[in-house]
Amino acid sequence: MSNKEKLLVVENLEVSYGSIEAVKGISFDVYKGEVVTILGANGAGKTTTLRTISGLIKSKSGSIKYKNFELTSMSAHKIVSLGISQAPEGRRVFGILTVEENLKLGAYTKKTFNPATLSWIYELFPRLKERKKQLAGTLSGGEQQMLAIGRALMSEPEMLLLDEPSLGLAPVLVKTIFETIKHIKLSGVTVLLVEQNAKAALKLADRGYVLEVGKIVFKGASKELLESPEIQEAYLGKKK
């Protein structure tokens, strides 16, 4: 990987909510074209990390470099126009707007709306095309997740942040979503994937980081992590 360009470099990032320290000085990086996953149990600080990258919350200290831009001092809407978009935890689709209105809002930063991107998203998720006139709030959980990912892709990002896309989905849908992430990677988009479903995430990702109460405790190539006894025991449900 060393011959490739680093797209995102996070260094000693600390984030707190009042007196609660949620992220306690983490460092990681993402190379162009990679899928990198951040694993960790509930409350580990995964969502906090992604929200800080997107500029929704401000960090206490540390830096987030994207290409040559420092993101920690940038407002959220500018970060989107730099090429980073996010499908947030809980999907957060605009429930009283239609599927297509949601998708078009995803392209808000684009001067001209590109119909080819929309057709590509409808190819990735044919379900969304069938339901384009339906209110997003009436979609099933899985369809809402597709919409959240599709909407994030509408800005034609270079880097896509996904926060637990498999949460609460039936196994067959989880498979579909992970298949789609593979397609997204193949189309050249770099992906930072937050997951609790460690096995599926590591099978897909190139590298992974494991977060425990705000600190990175393991990191490495996905294969290494999949084979590591500690990870197997703590995150993959296998006995030693």
Added chain:
Amino acid sequence: MEIFIQQLVNGLTIGSIYALVALGYTMVYGVLKLINFAHGDLVAFSAYVGLVIMMQLAGVISSSVVIIVLVFIFTAIIISAFGVLLERLAYKPLRKAPRLSAVVSALGASLIIENGIMLIWGPRPKIFPSNIVPNINWNIGGVYIGLMQLLVLVISFVLMFVLYFFVNQTKLGAAMRASAIDQDAARLMGINVDRIIMITFIIGSALGSVGGLFIGMYYRGIYFNMGWIYGLNAFVAAIIGGIGNIPGAMLGGMLLGIFNALISGYLSSSWALALTYVLLIVIMIFRPTGILGERVAEKV
């Protein structure tokens, strides 16, 4: 029957004014989930500002059409600027504070504007000149409609149509709706939510200023604390229609105007306010979210 139609015409006129003012409440509530209690006072302020501009222009321009157009434009610009200032000073610093702080701040801003008007123009009513809009009345089968009423109706409907189109058919309008639903999700779309909030205050204040000018030109007498009563009526209209819902504010304003006019026509105008609350309570019992109240998104 003639009384009924006459009161319908009168009700639609005052209803349009309520609707214009109600839009300001409902749009701000939409994006900030805050009742901007100072909005009614800004409306009162706009009538005073408009009167000053009108008197100044009357000295230099002879065409009353030109005067009226300029008065509307200048007043809208000035009141919008005050609306933006209000948001910056009274609400923006409290964006992350508990709801109650913002409500107290809104009430404080309301008192400041109201007393500011009294300090500048005094406690006694001011009267709009009677000759600005010619006093023409048409008698259509026993129902009277005045030129001023016609102006109020036509301009209000045009403005509401333009607003409806803007919100539902333009990119900026979509961004406004998205910001009202979920600010963080809107930010993730690349929407500058602070800018949307500012635009919301500009539009709400500008529409309110048109309402304030109509009050001055239609009723002619304006007084420093009139923002309270007009604001209250418009606020009730916004709630009846479903607060946060733009067509709801238009519908609520019209309904309330007609309701008030019918009460005044058949009973007495002193009943209007009391029965307004009866109407409000009845609607709240049967439709707690108002007539066109927000369809709530299902969270899965």
